[in-house]
Amino acid sequence: MAALATGSVLIVTEADDLHGDALATTLRNQHGLSPIRLDMRDFPRENGTFRLASDGTTRSLSHVMGLDDVNAVWWRRPQPCLVPGSSERTEDHYRQAECDGFLQGTLWSIPALWVNDPGADRTATRKIVQLETAYRAGCAIPETLITNDVDEARSFIASRPGPVIYKRTGTGRGAFTETRIVTAADLHRLPTIRHSPTTFQDYVAAEYDLRVVWVDGIEWAVRIDSQSGVGWVDSRLDTSVGFTPDRLPASVSKSLSTLMGALGLTFGVIDLRVGLDGEYYFLEVNPQGQFAYLEIKTGLPIFHSLANLLVLGDGTVLDR
Template sequence: MSGFRRGPARRDSVLIVCDTGDPHAAAVATMVEQVHGLEVIRFDPSTYPRAYGSFRVDRLGTARAMSRAVGLDRARSVWWRPATPSRSALMPGIDSDFEPDACDSFLEGMLWSIPAHWVNDPGADRTASRRIVQWETAVRAGLRVPETLVTNDPDEARSFTESRPGPVVFKRDGTRRGSCPQARIVTREDFARMSDIRRCPAAFQDYVQSECELRVVWVDGVEWTVRVDAPPGVQRLVDRPAVEVSFSATTLPASVSKSLATLMGALGLGFGVLDLRVGLDGEYYFLEVDPRGRFDHLVTATGLPMFRSIADLLADDEMVTGR
């Protein structure tokens, strides 16, 4: 590691904290470099502690150094999108003194202390990733949320599911990507396995028969809205590669846009990918928001300048005011 570089910080770089293979980071980095002429630092938290890192406080102030992310103190903004939750690399059998909690505490503390504009602030990101918080906030923001129960009580879950007039969607709750199965319709066979939720709470939600689904990529007040249509009869719970799905750019009613702005402001999010559903009754239903959501397939399908929008936000001089 080259050590600390002291002196007045030139806020001439953008830091993107992400998985190494994140295609969103690569596309936004290209925009920041080519359009705005700023350096981009990309850092994957899973490379630590293989990478060396240090934080120092002295009479000159503070300084950070990381062997695989040179120039942290020059970052004017940070796009925070590591894997959920952020964990440093596991090194079994390499170092008996390796402590994941200590490594995470150092790495997160060093990164989160950078006085830059954050998209999103890690504290807000962590809180907003809880869907119960999202649903409570969405209701207060004036959005319609399908009737939902989250529980680890099998009797309560069975009673709720049997009482609903239509299909009910089942999904395990959680924050770690890949740990929870995709949403699906509850079937009669599921009732026999309902006791499994004692060990892991699950969400049960009315399945909204819909005209279409909407994905809204929110970038600090700018909403890029994409309509998602599937063939008749397809249960549109997720974008399934095996199903022929069409995407088209669209806009939201002013009242829905206003509620989304209230929601994102209350959650403290400058970026997020929201899932909405337009019911057969014409209502707009809020399902969830992912503070680190993927949207590269939406860019490919529609050509909307989402990557440029994020790059402009990260490069904005007026946003460099500290956290």
């Protein structure tokens, strides 16, 4: 085995992230490369410095070696800095902003291949931006209302010819929240959306679901036989059903390519639902989505593809 290289790939994610572990292993096995791992919550417990001088720029974090040698970054799951609290809320906000501004600026200034660009990543996580961009890209979208107006929500639900689902609009960390069909009991709870804008959408009766891992134009599509298990509304709820590699129709691939280009994303995990009418409905794209289980279930070399992108600038896997 070739000697391990260091410092060319940076993985920014939680220390216990299994996806970060899997990519690090793949980089070692496929490219003889030992990546840098960074959990942003370690700052400011650890020291950091950015210096600009006549002979160039240097960046350093006391617990991370080789930042100035980084050629590619997987912006996997960044976190706010973990700043100790004080007795003054105003001071807490100030210190949090200063720490986040320093660490983000230090990292974002690295002239590397970013997967994904942090600005594009942040914008693309906004569900409304996704839906509008997907619509303009030619994707089929279930009719949707996102609102905190109780009367608007009640009117939308009453006007639809079939069932309506509801789901969260934000993407913050927290307990898993499933997509559910609106029931009579839910109608009595509609006033709670006043302080929590909610997504309402036509329920799509499905043949099956698809999860597509997009690696710079390469589609790793997996068919999920969701309708045979408990996840017939939300396919994330059941991993015991069948998972098989699949291919997308050319028209769907073209729309997804347009979507990802417009969002500025190199990488993303896309959820589609194939309706009983044969239409491929776009549900969402998660720039930081989960996909390790798809590789485990199907054997698709998704991590190999991502590693190739970060090291070679091309996610093609020649021996697939």
